[in-house]
Amino acid sequence: MEERININVSATEYDKTSxxxxxxxxxxxxxxxGQDDFxxxxxxxxxxxxxxxxxxxxxxxxxxxxxxxxxxxxxKGKGLDKKFVSLxxxxxxxxxxxxxxxxxxxxxxxxxxxx
Numbered sequence: 001m002e003e004r005i006n007i008n009v010s011a012t013e014y015d016k017t018s019x020x021x022x023x024x025x026x027x028x029x030x031x032x033x034g035q036d037d038f039x040x041x042x043x044x045x046x047x048x049x050x051x052x053x054x055x056x057x058x059x060x061x062x063x064x065x066x067x068x069x070x071x072x073x074x075x076k077g078k079g080l081d082k083k084f085v086s087l088x089x090x091x092x093x094x095x096x097x098x099x100x101x102x103x104x105x106x107x108x109x110x111x112x113x114x115x
Contacts, residue, residue: 006104
């Protein structure tokens with residue numbers, strides 16, 4: 001079974017955001033010659049925001065990091081997952097969207113006092 005990076009996404013406009021996110025992830029997938037390397041779930045609406053998950057194949061992210069080399073390492077965060085979220089955030093900038101990303105594993109961690 002493939003390992004995945006699960007990213008919680010919060011957005012004010014699900015349709016527009018999921019479409020743009022799909023394009024960005026699709027371009028990354030094409031860059032590494034991948035196929036079916038990500039899934040974007042349906043959203044749940046609460047408090048004026050849509051909440052959904054983007055699940056990305058870790059192998060695709062590893063290949064992308066290898067291809068980008070030092071450029072990838074310059075992204076903010078410790079470790080592959082956080083650097084990928086920083087890259088994703090950067091690629092989604094300037095698209096006139098209100099969007100926030102968080103690693104699912106961190107959101108569920110008791111050290112953040114959520115559960």
